[in-house]
Amino acid sequence: MFFRFLKTCLLLSVLPLLGGCWSQINFDQLTVVSSLGLDLNPDKRLEVTIQLVNPTLPISAGGGNQQRRSIATYSAVGATVEDALETIRQQAKKSLFFPQTRVVMIGERLARKGLDGVMDYFWRNQYQNFNSFVLISKEPVRQALGKSQELQAVPADEWKAYLESKYYKSLSGAIELYQFLPRLNQSGYAAAVPGLRSAESYGANQRIMAIEELAVFRHERLVGWMNSDETQMVSWLSGMAKSGSFKVKIDEGTIISFQMNPVAVRLTPVFDGERITLKVKMVAEAGIVTSTAELNLADPDFNRKLVRSLTDHLQRQTEHTVYKLFRTYRTDSIGFGETIHRKAPSKWKKLKKDWEERLKTIKVEPEIKVVMTKSGLLIEGLITKDDEEKK
Amino acid sequence: MTKHNDSNTPRRLESKERPSLDVLKKNIETELGNTSDIRTRECTVGEQMIPAVLVWIDGMVNSIDLNSNVLSPIISKSVELDMSPENKQALKLLSHSILTATETTAVTTPAQATSLMVEGWTIILIEGHNAMVAVNTLGFETRSIDEPSSANVIRGPRDGFVESIAMNISLIRRRVRSKQIRVESQTLGSISHTKIALLYVEDRVDRKVLEEVRKRVSKIDIDAVLESHYIEEMIKDSPWSLFPTVYSTERPDDVAGLILDGQVAILVDGTPFVLVLPCTLFHLLKTTEDLYLAYPVATFVRWIRFVGFLLTLLLPATYVGILIFHPEMVPPQLLSSILSARDGVPFPILLEALLMELTFEGLREASVRMPRSVGSAISIVGALVIGESAVQAGIISSPSVIIVAGTAISSFTIPSNSLSGSIRILKFVMLIFASILGLYGIIIGLFIVGIHLSAIKSVGMPYLAPFAPFKKDEAIRSFIRLPWFIQRNKR
Numbered sequence: 001m002f003f004r005f006l007k008t009c010l011l012l013s014v015l016p017l018l019g020g021c022w023s024q025i026n027f028d029q030l031t032v033v034s035s036l037g038l039d040l041n042p043d044k045r046l047e048v049t050i051q052l053v054n055p056t057l058p059i060s061a062g063g064g065n066q067q068r069r070s071i072a073t074y075s076a077v078g079a080t081v082e083d084a085l086e087t088i089r090q091q092a093k094k095s096l097f098f099p100q101t102r103v104v105m106i107g108e109r110l111a112r113k114g115l116d117g118v119m120d121y122f123w124r125n126q127y128q129n130f131n132s133f134v135l136i137s138k139e140p141v142r143q144a145l146g147k148s149q150e151l152q153a154v155p156a157d158e159w160k161a162y163l164e165s166k167y168y169k170s171l172s173g174a175i176e177l178y179q180f181l182p183r184l185n186q187s188g189y190a191a192a193v194p195g196l197r198s199a200e201s202y203g204a205n206q207r208i209m210a211i212e213e214l215a216v217f218r219h220e221r222l223v224g225w226m227n228s229d230e231t232q233m234v235s236w237l238s239g240m241a242k243s244g245s246f247k248v249k250i251d252e253g254t255i256i257s258f259q260m261n262p263v264a265v266r267l268t269p270v271f272d273g274e275r276i277t278l279k280v281k282m283v284a285e286a287g288i289v290t291s292t293a294e295l296n297l298a299d300p301d302f303n304r305k306l307v308r309s310l311t312d313h314l315q316r317q318t319e320h321t322v323y324k325l326f327r328t329y330r331t332d333s334i335g336f337g338e339t340i341h342r343k344a345p346s347k348w349k350k351l352k353k354d355w356e357e358r359l360k361t362i363k364v365e366p367e368i369k370v371v372m373t374k375s376g377l378l379i380e381g382l383i384t385k386d387d388e389e390k391k
Numbered sequence: 392m393t394k395h396n397d398s399n400t401p402r403r404l405e406s407k408e409r410p411s412l413d414v415l416k417k418n419i420e421t422e423l424g425n426t427s428d429i430r431t432r433e434c435t436v437g438e439q440m441i442p443a444v445l446v447w448i449d450g451m452v453n454s455i456d457l458n459s460n461v462l463s464p465i466i467s468k469s470v471e472l473d474m475s476p477e478n479k480q481a482l483k484l485l486s487h488s489i490l491t492a493t494e495t496t497a498v499t500t501p502a503q504a505t506s507l508m509v510e511g512w513t514i515i516l517i518e519g520h521n522a523m524v525a526v527n528t529l530g531f532e533t534r535s536i537d538e539p540s541s542a543n544v545i546r547g548p549r550d551g552f553v554e555s556i557a558m559n560i561s562l563i564r565r566r567v568r569s570k571q572i573r574v575e576s577q578t579l580g581s582i583s584h585t586k587i588a589l590l591y592v593e594d595r596v597d598r599k600v601l602e603e604v605r606k607r608v609s610k611i612d613i614d615a616v617l618e619s620h621y622i623e624e625m626i627k628d629s630p631w632s633l634f635p636t637v638y639s640t641e642r643p644d645d646v647a648g649l650i651l652d653g654q655v656a657i658l659v660d661g662t663p664f665v666l667v668l669p670c671t672l673f674h675l676l677k678t679t680e681d682l683y684l685a686y687p688v689a690t691f692v693r694w695i696r697f698v699g700f701l702l703t704l705l706l707p708a709t710y711v712g713i714l715i716f717h718p719e720m721v722p723p724q725l726l727s728s729i730l731s732a733r734d735g736v737p738f739p740i741l742l743e744a745l746l747m748e749l750t751f752e753g754l755r756e757a758s759v760r761m762p763r764s765v766g767s768a769i770s771i772v773g774a775l776v777i778g779e780s781a782v783q784a785g786i787i788s789s790p791s792v793i794i795v796a797g798t799a800i801s802s803f804t805i806p807s808n809s810l811s812g813s814i815r816i817l818k819f820v821m822l823i824f825a826s827i828l829g830l831y832g833i834i835i836g837l838f839i840v841g842i843h844l845s846a847i848k849s850v851g852m853p854y855l856a857p858f859a860p861f862k863k864d865e866a867i868r869s870f871i872r873l874p875w876f877i878q879r880n881k882r
Contacts, residue, residue, distance in 0.1 A: 023829070027714050027740055028733060032726060055730035099719030100726065129719070157723070 031094040034071065034156035036132075037141035038118060039107030041077055046110070046118065048084035049075040049142045052092060053154050070153035073146040081121040098125070101132045102160040104177055105196065107141040111215065111222035115184060119220070122181060130178035133163045136215040136222065138197035147207045148198070155209065162211060163194070170232045170241030173214045184220045187355045188337025188348070191217040192234055195225065218331040218356065226324070233321040236263050237280065237334040245289065248313045250306065254293040258286045258310060259374075267339045270365075271347065276358070278336055280318055280366045286310060287374030297375050311368045318366040326359040336362070409476050412442055412518040418501040419446055419514065434466055436485070436517060437474025443517040446504075451511035453530020460492035461513055461526050476519030485515075486524050494527035509584070533558065539641035539663065541808065547683045551641045552663035556586050559658050559665065562643040563590060567651065571595070577608070579622070583615035586660040587622065590646075595653040603850045604655045604668055619659040619666050626668075629847040633816060635809040636849040638670035645679045669849035671856050673869045675807040676700060681872050689872040699804030702797065703814050704840075707744050708821035708833050710794045714740050716829025733788045741826040743787060747795040748822070750777055752815065755799075 037049035052072045074091050078084030089096060104122075106115070122128055137144040150158035163174035172194045183191035192214050199210040214231040215222050226234060235241035243261035250256060263284040270277040288295070296302050325333055337355050341348040351358060416431065423429060428449040436443045445461065468489050474481045486495040498504045499522050504514045511529030536558070539551030552559045560574055575589040589608070591601060607626040616622060623637045624630065640646060641663050646656045649667045657666040676696050681689040713720050714729070721729065736743065754777070758769045778796075781787040798818065805811040817840065824832035847854045857865035867873070 024715050025718060027718060027730075028736075030718060030730065032723070032730070053727060055727045055734065057728060057731045097718065100723050102723070127719075 025097075026095060029095045030097045031092065032097045032100050034101065034154050035103040035105055035145060035159075036098070036101050037105040037107070037137070037145050038081065038110055039137070039141035040109045040113060041140075041142075043077075044113075045077050046079065046081070046084065047075060047077050047142065048081055048088065049073060049105075049145050050085070050088055050096065051145045051154075051156060052094070052096070056153065071155070073142075075142050075146075081118065098127050099129050101129045102154075102156040103135055103163075104132050105135045105137050105141050105144065106193075108136055108138050108195075108215070108222065109140070111136050111217070113221075115220040119181060119184060122177060128177070130176065130181075132177050133160055134175050134177055134180045134193050135159065135163075135196045135211065136193045138195055143207075144196060144198070144209065148209045149207055150209070159196075159209070159211065167243075170235040170244035171228060172211055173231045173235050173240065175240075184217065186338075187219070187352055188332060188341050189238075189335035190219070190331040190333045192226070192238075192333040193217070194231075214333075216325065216329050216331055216333050218329065223329045223331060226321070229317060230321045230324065233317055234325070234333055236265050236282070237267065237318070237322070239265060239335070246286075246310070246314070248310050250309050251293075254291065254295075256291045256295070256306070257289040259289045260284045260286050267334070267336055269336070269340045269343060271344070275361065275363070276340075276351075277363045277365055278322065280322075280364060280368075282314065282318070282366065282368045283371075284314070284369070285371050285373045287372070288376055290376075295375075295378075303372065307370050307372055311370050314368045314370065315366045318368070319364050322362075322364045326362055326364075330356050330359055332356075332359060409519040410521060412444055412516060415501075415516040415518075415523070416444055416446065419504055419508075419516075422501040422505040423448075423508070432462065434462070436465055436469045437472045437481070438470065439473075439475055441474050441518050443515060445513055445515055446508065447513040447528065448508050448511070451509070451531055452513055452528040456492070456530050457513055457528045461490055461515070461528060464489045464491055465515070474517065482517070482520060482522050482524055486526075490524070490526055492526045492528060496525050497522050498525050499523070536562070541641050542645075542678070542806070544678075544680045544683070547680050548642075548644050550643060552643060552665060554661050554663060556588060556658050556660035559643070559663070560588060560590065563647050563650070563656070566643060566647040567592065572650075575605075579608075579611055579613065580616045581612075581614045583617065585616040587616070588658045590650060590656040590658060592650050592653070595651060596655060597653050600653075600669055600850050600852075601655055604657070607850075608657070616659060616661075618662045619657065619664045622657060622659060623666055628849055632843065632847050633813040634672070634844065634847065634854065635675065635807065635813065636670055636847060636854065638667040638674055638807075639664045639809070640667065641665075642679060648679060648682070669852040671849060671852060671854050672810075672844065673855075673857070675810040676805070677869075678806045684872075686872045686874040690870075693870070693872060696804050696806065699801035700810075700814065702801035703805065703811070704818055704821060705833065705837075706798045706801065707748055707794055707818060708825035708836070709830075710791070711741050711744050711822060712825030712829045712833055715826060716831075729788075729790050732790055735785050736788045737786070740791070741822070743791045744794065744822060745819070747777075747787060747791050748798070748819065751795050751799055 032053045032055070033050050034053045035051045037051075039047050039049065041047040050073070052074065054068055054070050054072060056068065056070050072092070074088045076084040076087035076091070078087060085096065110118070145155075148155040152158040152161075162168055163172055173192055175191065175193055180191050180193065183189050194211050195213040195215050196209050196211050198207045212228055212231075214226040214234060216224050216226060229246075232241070232244045232246075236244065242263055243259075244263065245257060245259050247255055247257045263282065266281040268279040268281065270279055288297075295306075297306075322334070325331060332355065337348070337352065340351060420429060426448075430447055430449045432445040434443055434445070435441060443465070445457075445465075447457065465485075469485065472481070472484060472489065474485070482497055486497070496507075498507065498514070504523050504525060507525045508514060511527070511531065512525045513528045515524040515526065517523075533555045534553050536550045536553055538549040542551075550562060552562060564572060569592065571593040573589075573591055573593050576586060577588075578584050579587050587608070589601075589604060604626070608622070611622065611625050613621060613625065619639060623635075623639065627636045629636060638649070640649075646665050646667060650656050654667050654669065657668070659666075677693065681693060684692070718726060733740075738746065751773075754769060754773045758766055758773075761769055777787075778792060782789045782792060802811050802815060805814065821833060821836045824836040826832075828835065845853070845855050845859050853859060856862070857869060868878075
């Protein structure tokens with residue numbers, strides 16, 4: 001009896017071993033991939049570049065003196081993404097860990113050719129970070145990832161921190177993978193991705209990367225770029241950002257920078273037979289950050305003039321941005337199609353078939369209301385010379 | 392002028408059937424096996440100056456008591472008493488009007504006499520009398536009442552139970568001065584004859600619980616009870632369970648509060664630990680001090696204790712489970728720092744965690760057994776060797792040291808020593824589960840613990856009461872220490 005009990009215990013204790021440790025990860029072999037880059041090499045073949053993090057102790061824990069490279073970049077060419085990654089694994093000899101990828105970088109060359117067939121990898125792979133940010137690199141990804149230098153040891157960390165920041169969101173137009181992937185196949189809301197290029201004049205060895213401009217996609221193909229003012233407007237119109245800054249030229253020699261917070265935007269479609277009008281209602285609170293000339297804000301007339309010129313400027317900018325998207329690039333990066341989809345689902349069913357063609361005919365009617373709330377510490381231009389009282 | 396075991400006493404037999412003093416004394420000595428700690432004192436009683444002997448066991452009697460209540464009345468006041476063997480009333484008169492001790496009785500056989508002697512009574516043998524007078528002179532050295540070392544408080548009474556049951560009962564009685572308090576004494580242990588007492592408040596006690604406790608105590612068949620844990624293990628529900636279903640405490644105010652709540656206390660002679668039944672998991676996570684602190688503070692501290700309970704159980708398991716199976720859950724910077732800290736550490740994560748946890752348990756055990764003067768050496772060894780050197784030597788990674796330290800701190804927040812012990816064992820079980828199945832395994836482990844906890848009872852009360860079965864008011868009171876001014880009902 002006792003031996004039978006012992007035998008049972010022994011057999012039962014073997015049971016967990018039989019199961020093995022299914023999804024166990026060899027933690028010590030694990031290497032975090034900080035960014036994954038996709039590009040075309042000069043021979044027009046798919047080139048995958050990954051940036052691996054060499055773990056270092058944080059500086060606060062005495063890691064500042066460590067003499068080791070904090071990143072390593074590997075590149076390989078392959079027919080598919082996985083094919084190239086397989087080659088990289090042979091080079092790196094580590095288990096690549098993708099769930100904490102900060103940035104997915106796509107080369108402009110590949111993006112212009114079209115991403116069809118490449119993005120399937122991200123849809124299918126379960127070990128993905130759908131919260132990684134997408135960037136379009138204006139120069140070859142291999143160089144961008146390999147040579148970039150930022151204050152933080154791992155450049156992708158720096159980029160992620162910038163793209164995550166709410167403060168810069170309107171300027172960067174940051175988009176995460178989970179937003180980017182579906183928009184590639186959506187006509188009612190096309191993808192728009194911040195661009196990355198190396199900033200000049202920092203010497204040849206040191207490449208400081210600038211995140212600027214916005215790459216606009218039509219389906220899976222990059223069609224053009226928006227400059228930073230337009231980027232900001234796209235962010236506001238699509239509802240991704242609720243603040244930002246704006247500079248307005250009032251008279252000759254007077255340029256005022258405004259801080260706009262919050263900016264509330266509402267898109268309303270108006271149907272008139274076949275014609276569609278996009279009504280943009282924008283309500284913003286603005287504060288003056290700086291001015292190049294003396295302002296007399298105590299004067300109501302001047303105040304009104306200031307508000308009017310800001311309003312006009314915003315109105316022009318709105319029209320310009322929307323027409324540039326709708327007419328020049330024929331893409332809907334502000335999600336107007338989705339707005340119609342939500343507000344008039346039955347109409348959208350008919351519209352979506354030739355939405356790209358229809359975009360050209362859409363008229364924009366901005367309706368902008370600006371409230372001046374802050375003027376900084378100066379109300380009148382009270383900077384007096386030599387402490388003299390103003391008469 | 393006490394003489395010890397004087398065998399030279401002259402024989403003075405008045406008549407054949409009257410036993411001589413020598414024989415009487417001999418009988419008692421043989422009954423006790425001629426043990427050498429019997430003390431005697433000879434004297435004479437009555438008008439007739441009949442020789443008598445006082446017999447007691449050394450150390451069990453209070454000598455002042457013996458002197459003033461037994462010896463001196465006999466010597467000084469019995470001279471007018473007729474103590475001749477023919478006088479049937481002699482012994483009765485002696486115990487009723489001469490002896491001033493609180494308790495006297497007449498015994499006839501040496502067996503009776505000796506069984507009283509081992510309990511600290513003094514036997515008066517008088518020549519010519521078959522019957523003997525037994526006087527209660529119990530009084531031995533006890534530890535003075537001082538602060539219980541197992542449960543210190545910042546605010547609250549500082550007296551703790553001692554090893555004497557009479558003293559312990561008095562400590563409770565002086566807190567609850569009610570005629571409703573009932574003490575049911577009995578003797579347990581066929582050799583030790585240990586006194587135990589059930590103590591409860593008559594009009595508050597749960598009758599069913601009381602009946603059940605009485606029944607279980609009466610069924611105990613044991614030769615000796617040296618500590619209340621003997622009884623605890625024999626009366627507890629689900630004896631194979633790791634969890635304590637009997638509450639034990641060293642604090643009289645704790646017991647007073649609990650019996651006022653309708654619970655039954657079991658006091659055992661010879662130990663300062665008093666058992667209280669029934670006991671649920673949430674009883675074990677409360678302390679009496681909760682009631683002495685301001686209610687927001689007490690509530691906060693109680694929550695910290697709940698968190699500590701869970702952390703003790705789950706922290707090492709979560710660390711291992713997440714790192715082995717789900718490293719993507721770790722924030723990038725933390726992952727980077729853990730990876731670099733683990734760089735070059737020879738052991739896998741599970742082994743590392745197990746090693747450190749076992750080392751800590753060892754340290755803890757060592758420091759309990761150590762005399763206080765050596766105790767500080769242990770902490771130096773623990774802090775320096777384990778904390779500093781092992782990390783610097785690259786044997787152990789610093790995150791796992793932090794995890795073990797965190798677990799240790801959490802385990803110290805659990806007020807009950809026995810609960811903390813069982814949680815510390817379960818911690819290892821959880822660790823194994825986590826290493827095999829990750830977070831999934833932890834959930835399985837928690838399910839098993841949860842099923843077990845909801846299945847066991849303590850004398851009829853579900854262990855997870857008042858949460859399973861759910862009773863709203865009591866559940867709120869377990870989670871939040873309600874201020875006295877809004878507690879309307881008495882319990």
